[in-house]
Amino acid sequence: xxxxxxxxxxxxFTGLSGAxxxxxAEALGRTFRDRSHRVEVLDGDxxxxxxxxxxxxxxxxxxxxxxxxxxxxxxxxxxxxxxxVAAISPYKNARxxxxxxxxxxxxxxxxxxxxxxxxxxxxxxxxxKAIGGTLPHFTGISDPYEAPDRADVTVHTGREAPDASLxxxxxxxxxxxxxxxx
Amino acid sequence: xxxxxxxxxxxxFTGLSGAxxxxxAEALGRTFRDRSHRVEVLDGDxxxxxxxxxxxxxxxxxxxxxxxxxxxxxxxxxxxxxxxVAAISPYKNARxxxxxxxxxxxxxxxxxxxxxxxxxxxxxxxxxKAIGGTLPHFTGISDPYEAPDRADVTVHTGREAPDASLxxxxxxxxxxxxxxxx
Numbered sequence: 001x002x003x004x005x006x007x008x009x010x011x012x013f014t015g016l017s018g019a020x021x022x023x024x025a026e027a028l029g030r031t032f033r034d035r036s037h038r039v040e041v042l043d044g045d046x047x048x049x050x051x052x053x054x055x056x057x058x059x060x061x062x063x064x065x066x067x068x069x070x071x072x073x074x075x076x077x078x079x080x081x082x083x084x085v086a087a088i089s090p091y092k093n094a095r096x097x098x099x100x101x102x103x104x105x106x107x108x109x110x111x112x113x114x115x116x117x118x119x120x121x122x123x124x125x126x127x128x129k130a131i132g133g134t135l136p137h138f139t140g141i142s143d144p145y146e147a148p149d150r151a152d153v154t155v156h157t158g159r160e161a162p163d164a165s166l167x168x169x170x171x172x173x174x175x176x177x178x179x180x181x182x
Numbered sequence: 183x184x185x186x187x188x189x190x191x192x193x194x195f196t197g198l199s200g201a202x203x204x205x206x207a208e209a210l211g212r213t214f215r216d217r218s219h220r221v222e223v224l225d226g227d228x229x230x231x232x233x234x235x236x237x238x239x240x241x242x243x244x245x246x247x248x249x250x251x252x253x254x255x256x257x258x259x260x261x262x263x264x265x266x267v268a269a270i271s272p273y274k275n276a277r278x279x280x281x282x283x284x285x286x287x288x289x290x291x292x293x294x295x296x297x298x299x300x301x302x303x304x305x306x307x308x309x310x311k312a313i314g315g316t317l318p319h320f321t322g323i324s325d326p327y328e329a330p331d332r333a334d335v336t337v338h339t340g341r342e343a344p345d346a347s348l349x350x351x352x353x354x355x356x357x358x359x360x361x362x363x364x
Binding site for chain 1: 185186188220222232233235236246249250253254257258261262263
């Protein structure tokens with residue numbers, strides 16, 4: 001049996017709804033596990049059902065939600081676990097605050113996809129509702145999204161397949177010695 | 183350098199305010215660290231300032247608070263970390279629910295101290311305020327405390343020194359192979 005790798009870190013996926021954050025987070029989680037890291041994937045939607053029940057989508061509530069996810073990621077990462085976060089996390093200050101609190105490495109991945117493409121795909125029908133006005137506070141339509149200005153890694157899911165985005169991220173992590181070589 | 187021990191577990195201290203939960207949790211944390219375990223101490227008061235901002239002291243809010251602490255302890259413990267929780271956690275059902283959700287071992291420690299003794303000590307003056315009626319929803323005075331009926335370990339801090347309580351807990355953990363031998 002392989003011993004677990006005990007270098008903790010947080011990989012934080014930020015981007016618009018539907019851009020592919022959860023898909024990439026799960027795929028990256030499998031890659032880390034295959035290489036004997038301990039991994040937890042913290043998904044924004046799940047966190048809202050556990051740690052953030054009662055919070056809404058105002059700026060204050062979104063920031064509180066991000067701080068809570070960040071707190072859990074911090075506890076995991078400083079104890080040797082790879083915490084992979086998939087959360088819209090639209091406000092730059094809140095993301096930077098979470099990064100600053102981290103003892104372990106913190107890797108910000110911007111999952112970039114043009115809004116026109118997301119509206120065209122609209123797998124869950126959320127953009128149609130947001131544009132129609134029945135779903136308020138929707139990031140990118142009726143709520144702001146502050147793109148990172150210095151993300152560690154940026155992937156462009158509007159014009160590349162998930163495998164290509166994943167390879168970009170894994171390459172970056174290998175180059176920075178943050179994931180075990182296969 | 184010693185390799186970290188990667189057996190995770192949760193040690194959950196429950197008991198009245200002032201009974202000695204935080205003191206024992208910190209001391210037990212040091213013991214685990216000395217024996218090369220990875221440890222996080224999750225203190226109820228700190229959690230209320232991070233993961234549980236906005237929650238009050240109704241039964242529903244207390245149960246939500248306990249569920250959130252339990253969720254974080256679960257994530258840590260199933261990843262090889264020793265999560266040590268110090269929280270009044272007055273309701274049996276909430277504690278049992280957290281135990282049932284755990285993949286890693288869950289050890290419930292009842293920090294028992296007679297209420298008369300806590301009122302006599304009253305280091306923070308909270309019992310005087312609760313009895314005087316200026317501090318509502320105070321566990322043991324104006325709010326219920328449901329003692330565990332089958333705690334894994336019970337310590338009696340009204341009649342024994344902290345070192346003796348700690349020794350009882352460490353002995354139990356050693357007998358159950360949940361802490362490395364020194």
